[in-house]
Amino acid sequence: MSLWLDELAVRVGAGERPALARALSLAERDSAAAAGLLARLADKLGRAHVIGITGPPGAGKSTLAGVMLRHFLQLGRRVAVLAVDPSSPVSGGALLGDRFRIGEAAADARCFIRSTASRGSLGGLTGASRQMVALMDAAGFDLVLVETVGTGQAEIDVAALADSTLVVFPPGLGDELQAIKAGILELADLLVVTKSDTAAAMQACQALHAVAPLWRNAPPVHAVSALTGEGIAALVEAVLARAEGSPQARRRGGRFAPAAPCSLAEGFEELQRKLERRLPAALWAGVSLQPENANRDAGSAGFQLRLGVPPGGDSFQLGAVAGALMILAADMDLSCSVGDPDPARGSVHVLLEHLK
Numbered sequence: 001m002s003l004w005l006d007e008l009a010v011r012v013g014a015g016e017r018p019a020l021a022r023a024l025s026l027a028e029r030d031s032a033a034a035a036g037l038l039a040r041l042a043d044k045l046g047r048a049h050v051i052g053i054t055g056p057p058g059a060g061k062s063t064l065a066g067v068m069l070r071h072f073l074q075l076g077r078r079v080a081v082l083a084v085d086p087s088s089p090v091s092g093g094a095l096l097g098d099r100f101r102i103g104e105a106a107a108d109a110r111c112f113i114r115s116t117a118s119r120g121s122l123g124g125l126t127g128a129s130r131q132m133v134a135l136m137d138a139a140g141f142d143l144v145l146v147e148t149v150g151t152g153q154a155e156i157d158v159a160a161l162a163d164s165t166l167v168v169f170p171p172g173l174g175d176e177l178q179a180i181k182a183g184i185l186e187l188a189d190l191l192v193v194t195k196s197d198t199a200a201a202m203q204a205c206q207a208l209h210a211v212a213p214l215w216r217n218a219p220p221v222h223a224v225s226a227l228t229g230e231g232i233a234a235l236v237e238a239v240l241a242r243a244e245g246s247p248q249a250r251r252r253g254g255r256f257a258p259a260a261p262c263s264l265a266e267g268f269e270e271l272q273r274k275l276e277r278r279l280p281a282a283l284w285a286g287v288s289l290q291p292e293n294a295n296r297d298a299g300s301a302g303f304q305l306r307l308g309v310p311p312g313g314d315s316f317q318l319g320a321v322a323g324a325l326m327i328l329a330a331d332m333d334l335s336c337s338v339g340d341p342d343p344a345r346g347s348v349h350v351l352l353e354h355l356k
């Protein structure tokens with residue numbers, strides 16, 4: 001067994017494709033063996049720039065991954081792709097598209113595509129997919145693209161794994177609201193509005209731009225179309241700038257200043273002041289924040305409030321303000337959970353608590 005692993009490790013480390021394919025299958029069925037393999041490859045790890053692409057189903061992640069892959073290959077990079085999606089296995093043909101022919105064996109050899117259906121219990125990444133990314137890294141690819149369906153947990157996992165996390169916003173699906181509600185924008189290094197050839201994409205971009213000033217280190221927004229190619233080159237450039245470690249491309253670290261502890265009622269008042277100060281006027285217009293439990297600071301119930309927008313106010317306004325509330329609360333070391341939006345009332349329930 002170990003002799004066999006020794007040899008497989010040498011071959012994976014030399015970038016031999018059949019060996020990598022075998023190693024990836026091994027990771028899917030035998031994590032202990034894969035761990036042994038990775039231990040033998042320790043000196044080859046940590047060189048690839050890992051790019052996570054996450055977002056809801058149908059957002060255009062696979063299409064975007066395919067288009068970015070082509071750009072990277074044309075720029076001479078070696079790229080591996082791991083699609084973690086149980087619902088739609090991705091083949092090289094699907095990712096690269098029928099019309100695309102690299103046309104030279106050298107480029108083909110620089111590209112490796114694999115999909116895996118493995119999925120964690122909370123919808124996050126499994127240990128197997130993390131090992132698979134590490135094996136692709138060890139095999140000497142410059143870039144490893146990981147596509148995952150955003151389930152909340154998968155987003156958190158991908159952000160932990162990736163050097164660059166691209167959160168994909170499909171226009172017109174109402175997912176902006178979901179995304180902001182979940183606070184995932186905080187995890188994004190780059191926000192990508194897909195399908196910019198559609199009218200709805202414009203609205204998604206405008207809304208994101210309106211919200212962006214709320215974040216201390218707002219991620220840049222890229223509007224792209226896989227159909228027309230709009231914005232793709234700029235996105236590829238931004239990712240490569242991060243891969244090449246240009247300092248201005250990195251924004252992680254030191255996000256939140258430590259805040260003095262306060263009572264939840266004081267926290268709520270402070271939050272209200274901050275929202276008023278920092279929200280763009282158009283976003284703040286008509287917003288109401290109503291405390292719901294009379295006995296405000298009592299025990300474990302936390303501080304409950306209802307966040308409302310004017311009747312007919314769009315759902316994005318609700319989501320954006322809720323997202324802003326979450327992030328400003330985190331800034332003050334408070335936890336802020338947002339319930340399911342009630343579109344009929346134009347409101348959403350919010351629970352403010354001390355961080356545990």
Ligand SMILES: Nc1nc2c(ncn2[C@@H]2O[C@H](COP(=O)(O)OP(=O)(O)O)[C@@H](O)[C@H]2O)c(=O)[nH]1
Pocket residue numbers: 055056057058059060061062063064194195196197198224225226227228
């Ligand atoms: N109009 C338009 N449609 C797109 C674009 N990118 C992807 N799509 C379509 O959106 C649908 C979902 O794309 P896919 O990449 O499979 O999404 P995924 O589930 O996030 O991987 C497909 O029908 C694509 O053809 C784009 O830039 N413009």
Ligand SMILES: [Mg+2]
Pocket residue numbers: 061062063085088147
């Ligand atoms: Mg897909």
